[in-house]
Each structure stands twice: as structure tokens, then as C-alpha cells.
Amino acid sequence: MLVREVMSQPPVTVNDTATIKTAIMLFERHDVSAMPVIDAAGHLTGVISEADVIREMVMPDQRVHEKPVHLSALPLHTVVADVMSTHPITVPSEAELATAAELMTTTAVKSLPVLHRHRLVGVISRRDIIRVLARTDERIEADIDELFRQTGYDWLVEVREGVAVIDGPVVESEQGLAQTLASSVPGIVAIRFATSRSQGPPWPSTPRSSPH
The missing domain is CATH 3.10.580.10 (CBS-domain)
Known part of the structure; x- marks a missing residue:
């Protein structure tokens, strides 16, 4: 942005x-x-x-x-x-x-x-x-969907906690275009691709409670 x-x-x-x-x-x-x-x-x-x-x-x-503080007539x-x-x-x-x-x-x-x-x-x-950053995931997702539609691509996107996971683009040039479009949307904090296995889990990890 x-x-x-x-x-x-x-x-x-x-x-x-x-x-x-x-x-x-x-x-x-x-x-x-x-x-x-x-x-x-x-x-x-x-x-x-x-x-x-x-x-x-x-x-x-x-x-x-205890003693009066001297004050000037004006600041x-x-x-x-x-x-x-x-x-x-x-x-x-x-x-x-x-x-x-x-x-x-x-x-x-x-x-x-x-x-x-x-x-x-x-x-x-x-x-x-x-x-x-406070924009809802639903609004961010809808904006990215609309950008993809306007550019003629039927890529799918899901947003959680501001992280967009995009499914569809495979080749590097398509992923670059998808990333450029998605990164322009207010509230996005990270972009990942469902087709890439090198980026780790698609969603931010949620700490689990310690067993009692």
C-alpha cells in the first residue's frame, strides 16, 4: 500500500x-x-x-x-x-x-x-x-476477490488474521501478479500461495493451552 x-x-x-x-x-x-x-x-x-x-x-x-512560585504575566x-x-x-x-x-x-x-x-x-x-490493519478479514477477502475478477482471473483467496492464502496461480509470473494485486488491499499483512509447500503452514499458528 x-x-x-x-x-x-x-x-x-x-x-x-x-x-x-x-x-x-x-x-x-x-x-x-x-x-x-x-x-x-x-x-x-x-x-x-x-x-x-x-x-x-x-x-x-x-x-x-510551601512558597509561592513566581509566575510571569504571560508565558x-x-x-x-x-x-x-x-x-x-x-x-x-x-x-x-x-x-x-x-x-x-x-x-x-x-x-x-x-x-x-x-x-x-x-x-x-x-x-x-x-x-x-483493523479491517475485517471478510472485507479484505472481498476486495482481493474483486481485484482478481477485474483482471480476468478466477483465483481463489481466503483471509485469516490479515493473511491471504491464494489458490490458483502456479507459475512465478502469475504468483507475482497475484501478490502485487493482493498487497495493494488495505489490511493485508502477509500473502501465501496454497500451491507452494515451501512457505510453511498457510495460517498464523495459534498457541495451544498447556495441559493441567
């Missing part, structure tokens, strides 16, 4: 001159944990996260301090540009979804701005990927 097929669009963005309070309201309204930051021309200039605003805006509670930083990350990690819209997933897991960021020809076109988040 490609990033552009899964990303949220249009992206929820905030202007770099907006107040931090404005960013907080956008987080709440759209239920997102991070947003791309754009300038007046619409160019990506950074990313602001919930952590950025929490660090700046949560005041100490005087009730738990030190008041606009988005003051607290945003200025070197956002991005991903191209035509990148594989696996690439975006690896970026998010290796960098610990929860979402990535998606660019097409240097233009912001969407956001891909961990939640977007989970939504894809």
Missing part, C-alpha cells in the same frame, strides 16, 4: 503566527496529537505537537508549594512558531506505507506530514495505520 491511499486529507494545519491557544483548540476539535505548521504562503515550516504546548502552557499549582512563548519543531520528518505521498510505519516507530513520532512535489497534501498517523 502507498501512503497516499491511507493518509488523512486535507491535513489539519495551523499557521506559524497563530497563538498557542489556537493550536490547543485545534488539537481538541480535530482529535489529533500533532499538526503541520504552515506559513502565509502555505509552505510547511514545522510541526507542533501536544507535548510542545503542554510544556509551555500548564501552570504550577500554588497549593502544593515566555505565545505563538506557534516559538514552540514548534522546525525540522519536521516528512514522507512522500508515493512512499510505501511500510516506510512511513518504520519512520514512526524508529523516531517515536506519532504522525508525519505527507508531501507531493514539496507540497503538503496530507498527514499519515499511527492511528491511520491501525485503522487499516
Whole structure:
């Protein structure tokens, strides 16, 4: 799957001159944990996260301090540009979804701005990927069946736990085509062929309970 097929669009963005309070309201309204930051021309200039605003805006509670804590009249930083990350990690819209997933897991960021020809076109988040992986086996199987039908093949497919077992294609070229088609379906996690004996059991093994 490609990033552009899964990303949220249009992206929820905030202007770099907006107040931090404005960013907080956008987080709440759209239920997102991070947003791309754009300038007046619409160019990506950074990313602001919930952590950025929490660090700046949560005041100490005087009730738990023996001595009063000095508070300035205003927060030190008041606009988005003051607290945003200025070197956002991005991903191209035509990148594989696996690439975006690896970026998010290796960098610990929860979402990535998606660019097409240097233009912001969407956001891909961990939640977007989970939504894809949560699709039912029945829906995945039906989508693969439809793709095979549209391409003129009467191959059979059964899906369990996101793993597709395809029966029909024998020669390598046909298996390559079947794999290309099936791998484009949201929610698929692995592909096996019923005619191949070298891939092990067709379904994920289920742990058995230990005897008492």
C-alpha cells in the first residue's frame, strides 16, 4: 500500500503566527496529537505537537508549594512558531506505507506530514495505520476477490488474521501478479500461495493451552 491511499486529507494545519491557544483548540476539535505548521504562503515550516504546548502552557499549582512560585504575566512563548519543531520528518505521498510505519516507530513520532512535489497534501498517523490493519478479514477477502475478477482471473483467496492464502496461480509470473494485486488491499499483512509447500503452514499458528 502507498501512503497516499491511507493518509488523512486535507491535513489539519495551523499557521506559524497563530497563538498557542489556537493550536490547543485545534488539537481538541480535530482529535489529533500533532499538526503541520504552515506559513502565509502555505509552505510547511514545522510541526507542533501536544507535548510542545503542554510544556509551555500548564501552570504550577500554588497549593502544593510551601512558597509561592513566581509566575510571569504571560508565558515566555505565545505563538506557534516559538514552540514548534522546525525540522519536521516528512514522507512522500508515493512512499510505501511500510516506510512511513518504520519512520514512526524508529523516531517515536506519532504522525508525519505527507508531501507531493514539496507540497503538503496530507498527514499519515499511527492511528491511520491501525485503522487499516483493523479491517475485517471478510472485507479484505472481498476486495482481493474483486481485484482478481477485474483482471480476468478466477483465483481463489481466503483471509485469516490479515493473511491471504491464494489458490490458483502456479507459475512465478502469475504468483507475482497475484501478490502485487493482493498487497495493494488495505489490511493485508502477509500473502501465501496454497500451491507452494515451501512457505510453511498457510495460517498464523495459534498457541495451544498447556495441559493441567
